[in-house]
Amino acid sequence: MNRLFDKKVALVTGAASGIGRATAIAFARLGAAVVVADTDAQRGAEVVHYITGSLGEQSLFISVxxxxxxxxxxxFCGSV
Structure with a gap:
């Protein structure tokens, strides 16, 4: 497997579904730790579960x- 993004972090907005989800998974398959950013916490958690469970990569969901x-x-800053 190509580990082009080892030791890199990918932030993907709209990552709970559609093109954003596919992009998040693609980055994970290339070795990136993925921040799944979306308004849909349930679907975002499902993407994180797939990345961490099925692909064995690091991922976390942030509501945005x-x-x-x-x-x-x-x-980006943790607070307003």
Whole structure:
């Protein structure tokens, strides 16, 4: 397996479904630790579970609404 992103972190917004989910999984398959960022906590947790369980890579979910500036600041800084 190609480990192009070993020791790297990928932040994927909209990662709970669709193209974002596919992107998060693709980064994980290439060795990245993946931050799954989305408003949908349940589906986001399912993506994290797949990445950590089936692929054996590191991942975590962070709730974020990219249309809300305070939410994006919280994503990167931990608080507003």
């Amino acid at each position: 609404d990219v249309t809300d500036p305070d939410s994006v600041i919280k994503l």
